[in-house]
Amino acid sequence: MKSLAELQAIRDKAKAQLNMRQDNPDAIRVLVGMATCGIAAGARPVLNAFTEEIAKRNLTNVTVTQTGCIGICQFEPVVEIEVPGEDKVTYVKMTPEKVAKVVNDHIVNKNVVTEYTIGANS
Amino acid sequence: MRELSLNVMDIAQNSVRANASVIKIDVTEDTDKSTLEIKISDNGCGMSEEQVKSVIDPFFTTRTTRKVGLGIPLFKMAAEQTGGFLSIESQLGNGTVVTAKFISSHMDMTPLGDINSTISILIRCNPDTNIVFTHTVNEQSFTLDTNELKEVLGDVPLDTPEVMQWIDDYLKEQTEILYGGAL
Numbered sequence: 001m002k003s004l005a006e007l008q009a010i011r012d013k014a015k016a017q018l019n020m021r022q023d024n025p026d027a028i029r030v031l032v033g034m035a036t037c038g039i040a041a042g043a044r045p046v047l048n049a050f051t052e053e054i055a056k057r058n059l060t061n062v063t064v065t066q067t068g069c070i071g072i073c074q075f076e077p078v079v080e081i082e083v084p085g086e087d088k089v090t091y092v093k094m095t096p097e098k099v100a101k102v103v104n105d106h107i108v109n110k111n112v113v114t115e116y117t118i119g120a121n122s
Numbered sequence: 123m124r125e126l127s128l129n130v131m132d133i134a135q136n137s138v139r140a141n142a143s144v145i146k147i148d149v150t151e152d153t154d155k156s157t158l159e160i161k162i163s164d165n166g167c168g169m170s171e172e173q174v175k176s177v178i179d180p181f182f183t184t185r186t187t188r189k190v191g192l193g194i195p196l197f198k199m200a201a202e203q204t205g206g207f208l209s210i211e212s213q214l215g216n217g218t219v220v221t222a223k224f225i226s227s228h229m230d231m232t233p234l235g236d237i238n239s240t241i242s243i244l245i246r247c248n249p250d251t252n253i254v255f256t257h258t259v260n261e262q263s264f265t266l267d268t269n270e271l272k273e274v275l276g277d278v279p280l281d282t283p284e285v286m287q288w289i290d291d292y293l294k295e296q297t298e299i300l301y302g303g304a305l
Binding site for chain 1: 123128131132135139191192193196239240243246247270271274275276277278281282283284285286287288291292295
């Protein structure tokens with residue numbers, strides 16, 4: 001049974017690592033489009049896949065968050081990745097299956113997965 | 123939408139955009155009466171009477187990126203196709219309450235789906251918003267209030283992976299109890 005005492009233990013453990021995560025200017029941002037168009041096209045499993053993959057690899061410098069409709073509904077689910085100091089990359093028609101490759105190639109090894117980007121799909 | 127839980131996520135985005143600091147989501151199932159009620163309440167900027175009337179029109183939206191707003195119309199359709207209804211109460215400056223009632227035994231009922239995943243994502247993506255989720259099945263219910271969790275966590279953010287795992291496990295465990303041990 002999950003208890004608040006267990007949450008307290010998590011807090012104490014997490015506090016030690018907190019400074020690493022807070023206000024990190026080098027943090028990579030993963031933005032998943034979660035408007036009606038994105039949700040209907042399957043953005044929720046894509047967002048879940050990103051958080052799972054990032055947790056699995058223990059990447060502490062990556063934040064996954066949602067964004068609204070950016071006006072390219074026909075390409076949803078759309079995911080934007082912002083690496084500080086680099087151009088924003090827009091991935092389109094994302095699926096949970098594509099997520100591991102994007103995390104591995106782009107986020108970890110800094111190689112954009114060109115075939116999933118909007119440039120290769122429009 | 124394949125699941126009502128996706129509609130809930132969509133409607134809750136309106137609350138986020140309305141700068142709500144509190145979003146309450148109540149899911150109430152009555153298996154004897156075959157009803158399901160989903161209520162999403164917020165304390166955001168609210169809407170004028172005129173906006174409330176026009177919000178069910180798919181060609182009404184406050185967005186600038188596109189000309190349609192399908193969130194409320196799709197949710198309304200999902201409710202009405204089961205013989206249920208959707209109502210919106212809103213006041214400028216006071217927030218909005220969207221209530222949808224479904225007849226769950228109807229052949230056109232859309233399944234509720236993975237509501238816990240919706241709640242988890244809402245918490246993860248809006249750590250500064252207080253999310254209060256109550257799931258009731260007949261007489262039993264449980265509530266997850268992120269403010270209560272924040273009191274325990276102090277300055278450790280809600281979106282810390284271990285905390286999110288605790289939230290996911292808690293939601294799963296409580297839902298299993300609600301449904302009598304089986305999901």
